[in-house]
Amino acid sequence: MSDRQLHVAIVGATGAVGVEMIRCLERRQFPVGKLSLLASKRSAGKTASFQGKDLVIQELTPDSFAGVDIALFSAGGSISKEFAPHATAAGAWVVDNSSAFRMDPDVPLVVPEINPDDARHAPKRLIANPNCSTAIALMALWPLHQAFGVTRVFASTYQAVSGTGAQAIEELAAQSRQWAAETDGAWDDARVSTPPSVYPHQIAFNVLPQVDSFLETGYTKEEMKLENEGRKIMHHPDFRASVTCVRVPVFRAHSLAISAEFAKPITVAAARAVLASAQGLQVVDEPELQRYPMPLDLAGQDDCAVGRLRQDCALENGLAFWVVGDQLLKGAALNAVQIAELLV
Amino acid sequence: MSDRQLHVAIVGATGAVGVEMIRCLERRQFPVGKLSLLASKRSAGKTASFQGKDLVIQELTPDSFAGVDIALFSAGGSISKEFAPHATAAGAWVVDNSSAFRMDPDVPLVVPEINPDDARHAPKRLIANPNCSTAIALMALWPLHQAFGVTRVFASTYQAVSGTGAQAIEELAAQSRQWAAETDGAWDDARVSTPPSVYPHQIAFNVLPQVDSFLETGYTKEEMKLENEGRKIMHHPDFRASVTCVRVPVFRAHSLAISAEFAKPITVAAARAVLASAQGLQVVDEPELQRYPMPLDLAGQDDCAVGRLRQDCALENGLAFWVVGDQLLKGAALNAVQIAELLV
Numbered sequence: 241m242s243d244r245q246l247h248v249a250i251v252g253a254t255g256a257v258g259v260e261m262i263r264c265l266e267r268r269q270f271p272v273g274k275l276s277l278l279a280s281k282r283s284a285g286k287t288a289s290f291q292g293k294d295l296v297i298q299e300l301t302p303d304s305f306a307g308v309d310i311a312l313f314s315a316g317g318s319i320s321k322e323f324a325p326h327a328t329a330a331g332a333w334v335v336d337n338s339s340a341f342r343m344d345p346d347v348p349l350v351v352p353e354i355n356p357d358d359a360r361h362a363p364k365r366l367i368a369n370p371n372c373s374t375a376i377a378l379m380a381l382w383p384l385h386q387a388f389g390v391t392r393v394f395a396s397t398y399q400a401v402s403g404t405g406a407q408a409i410e411e412l413a414a415q416s417r418q419w420a421a422e423t424d425g426a427w428d429d430a431r432v433s434t435p436p437s438v439y440p441h442q443i444a445f446n447v448l449p450q451v452d453s454f455l456e457t458g459y460t461k462e463e464m465k466l467e468n469e470g471r472k473i474m475h476h477p478d479f480r481a482s483v484t485c486v487r488v489p490v491f492r493a494h495s496l497a498i499s500a501e502f503a504k505p506i507t508v509a510a511a512r513a514v515l516a517s518a519q520g521l522q523v524v525d526e527p528e529l530q531r532y533p534m535p536l537d538l539a540g541q542d543d544c545a546v547g548r549l550r551q552d553c554a555l556e557n558g559l560a561f562w563v564v565g566d567q568l569l570k571g572a573a574l575n576a577v578q579i580a581e582l583l584v
Numbered sequence: 585m586s587d588r589q590l591h592v593a594i595v596g597a598t599g600a601v602g603v604e605m606i607r608c609l610e611r612r613q614f615p616v617g618k619l620s621l622l623a624s625k626r627s628a629g630k631t632a633s634f635q636g637k638d639l640v641i642q643e644l645t646p647d648s649f650a651g652v653d654i655a656l657f658s659a660g661g662s663i664s665k666e667f668a669p670h671a672t673a674a675g676a677w678v679v680d681n682s683s684a685f686r687m688d689p690d691v692p693l694v695v696p697e698i699n700p701d702d703a704r705h706a707p708k709r710l711i712a713n714p715n716c717s718t719a720i721a722l723m724a725l726w727p728l729h730q731a732f733g734v735t736r737v738f739a740s741t742y743q744a745v746s747g748t749g750a751q752a753i754e755e756l757a758a759q760s761r762q763w764a765a766e767t768d769g770a771w772d773d774a775r776v777s778t779p780p781s782v783y784p785h786q787i788a789f790n791v792l793p794q795v796d797s798f799l800e801t802g803y804t805k806e807e808m809k810l811e812n813e814g815r816k817i818m819h820h821p822d823f824r825a826s827v828t829c830v831r832v833p834v835f836r837a838h839s840l841a842i843s844a845e846f847a848k849p850i851t852v853a854a855a856r857a858v859l860a861s862a863q864g865l866q867v868v869d870e871p872e873l874q875r876y877p878m879p880l881d882l883a884g885q886d887d888c889a890v891g892r893l894r895q896d897c898a899l900e901n902g903l904a905f906w907v908v909g910d911q912l913l914k915g916a917a918l919n920a921v922q923i924a925e926l927l928v
Contacts, residue, residue, distance in 0.1 A: 392898040396740030396841040398791045398830065402771075409771050416789075420764035427746075427753050427835035428884060445760075445834055446880040447742045449841070449892050449906045454871040458852065458894030467897060482898035484841035484906065486742065489833050490789055491771035497740040497793070497828035508802065527798040536790040540772060548793050550802030553811060554736040554826035562793045562828065 245273025252315030253277035260573035372571030389503035392480035415444035493535035533564035589617025596659030597621035604917035716915030733847035759788035837879035877908035
C-alpha cells in the first residue's frame with residue numbers, strides 16, 4: 241500500500257473495542273483520509289467523534305466496503321464470517337479481531353512485536369488479531385522464548401469484563417451500584433436482587449471460572465487459545481499451555497499468573513534483562529516497594545507490564561511471572577491498528 | 585479429655601475468624617460449659633452472643649487462662665507467641681490459627697479430614713491450624729494424592745478480603761460504595777479518591793498480586809505455605825508447589841486454579857469418583873449447566889467445593905481443577921473447632 245491517505249472502515253464501531261479502535265487511529269496518527277464507522281442497524285444514525293468531527297455511524301451492509309482500503313472488524317465471529325468476504329472482494333484489507341479466521345492456515349495471526357513478517361503472506365487479504373489474553377501473555381513470553389526456549393506454561397487468568405463488551409461493563413457497574421444501594425454493609429452474602437443477564441452468574445464480588453463456552457474436554461474455548469494461537473504466532477508447534485480462564489470483577493485490563501518452563505536454564509536476572517529490552521512491555525517489579533503490575537494501573541495503557549519475576553518452585557528451568565495488559569488495547573484495538581500499520 | 589462440659593476460650597473473639605469460631609462452637613454443639621471471649625483492651629467490655637446469652641468480652645492477659653480446657657487463638661502471630669505459652673502453662677490445650685508455630689516439629693499441623701492422628705502427638709499441648717488457602721487446596725488434593733500420588737502442583741489463588749480481617753472487609757465495602765457514589769458509571773478509570781489504608785493499593789475493581797509480605801526470592805510468604813504446610817500435613821516431603829497468591833475484590837471464600845501432576849495415570853472419571861467420596865468436599869462440576877464452584881456460593885458453607893475437572897494440557901499424569909472454600913470456615917474457624925473436637 242502506498243503512503244497516501246487511506247479509507248478505513250471500522251465494523252462494530254460502537255462496541256467497546258470499536259471505540260478504542262477510533263481512538264487508536266487518532267492517537268497513532270494513522271493516515272486516515274476517510275473513516276467509515278459501521279455497526280448494526282440499531283446503532284446506525286448515532287455519531288462518534290474522530291479528529292474533532294462527528295461521524296455518523298452507518299448500517300453495515302454487503303455494499304459498505306466500496307473504496308475501503310482497510311477494514312477493522314470487531315463485531316463478533318459471525319459478522320466477520322459474513323462480511324469480511326464482502327470487504328476483501330471490494331478490494332479492502334481486513335484485520336479481524338474475532339476468532340473466526342485465526343486458525344485458518346491462509347490467514348496470518350499477528351502480534352506486530354512478534355511475527356510482523358507473517359503479515360506479508362496473506363493470500364485472503366485478511367489478517368487475524370489474536371485472543372486478548374493470548375496477546376498479553378505473549379508480550380512477556382515471546383522475548384523469554386527467544387532467549388530461553390519455552391516448552392510449556394501453566395497460566396491462570398484474571399480477566400476484566402471489558403473482554404465481554406459494553407453490556408458486561410454495564411452489568412458489573414449496575415450490580416456494584418445495586419449492592420451499594422441495597423445493602424447496609426452486607427458482605428456475608430453480597431448477592432444483589434436483580435438476576436444477571438450477560439454472565440450466567442453475578443460478577444460483582446464474585447469470580448467466574450468460565451470465559452466463553454465449554455468444550456467436551458471440560459476446557460473452555462478461551463482456555464485453548466493460548467496453546468493454539470501461541471503455537472501459530474510463535475511458530476512453535478510443540479508449545480503446550482495448561483490454562484484456567486477466570487472472569488473477575490475488574491472493568492478493564494486482564495492479568496495472568498504464569499509458570500513457564502524453558503529448554504535452557506533461566507535466572508530471574510537474565511529474564512529481567514531480556515524483558516527490559518522488549519518492545520511494548522514495561523517491567524514493574526519492585527516488590528520491596530509493593531510495585532507490581534495491576535489492572536487499575538494498566539487500564540488505558542498501550543504497553544503491557546510484567547512483574548513478580550521469580551525462579552519457579554516446581555520447574556527445573558522455570559520462571560514464574562505476572563503480566564497485565566489492557567484487553568481493549570494490546571488485547572484488541574491497539575494490536576489491530578498496529579497490524580494495519582504493517583500494511584501501510 | 586473426658587466427655588464433660590469444657591471451658592473454652594477464644595483469643596481474638598471480635599475478629600472475623602473469632603466471630604466464626606463462636607458460631608462454629610454453637611452450630612456443631614461443641615460441649616462448651618463456659619466460654620471466655622478474649623480480645624484486646626480496645627474491645628474489652630463489648631458483648632457477643634453465644635447460645636442466646638450475651639457474653640462480655642474480656643481483655644486478654646497472661647492470667648486469662650485459669651481453668652480453661654481449650655483455647656482457640658486467632659489474633660495474629662505475635663499474640664499467639666506471647667500468650668499461647670501462658671495458656672498451655674495454665675493447663676489448656678491451644679489450637680492456634682496463626683502461622684507462628686505451624687512449622688515447629690513439636691507442633692502438629694492438622695486438617696482433621698487428612699491427618700487427625702497427628703493431633704495425638706502434641707508435646708506442647710499446642711496444635712496449629714493451617715493457612716487458609718492451603719487447607720482449601722488440600723481438601724481436594726489429599727484424596728487425589730491418596731489415589732494417584734501427587735508430585736507437584738501449579739496453583740493461582742483468588743483470595744477474598746476476609747482473609748485479611750474485618751478492616752479489609754470494610755475497606756472493600758467502603759471503596760465499592762465510594763465508587764458508586766462518586767462516579768457516574770465510570771469504568772475507564774475506576775479509582776476512588778480515598779487512599780487505601782489496609783491494602784497498599786485499591787482493591788475494589790482491581791486485583792493485587794500480593795498476599796502477605798515478600799521474601800528475598802520474590803515469592804510472598806503466603807505463596808510458600810502450600811508447599812511447606814502441604815508437605816507437613818500430607819507427610820509428603822517431596823511435594824512441590826509453585827503458587828501465585830492474588831487478592832481479588834471478593835468478600836468471602838477463596839478460590840484456587842490448580843494444575844496437579846501425579847505419579848500414577850489419572851483420568852477425569854477416576855478423579856471425580858475419588859473426589860465424590862471425600863469428606864467435607866462437594867463436587868460441583870456440570871459445565872453444560874454452567875455449574876462450578878464460585879465464592880458467592882461457598883460463602884458461609886462448611887464444605888469446600890471442587891469443579892472444572894479436566895485432563896491437564898501440559899502434564900503427562902495431570903489434572904486441572906478449581907477449588908473454592910470459605911476462608912473463615914474451613915480455612916480458619918471450622919478447621920480449628922474440628923481440631924478441638926479431636927481433643928475431646
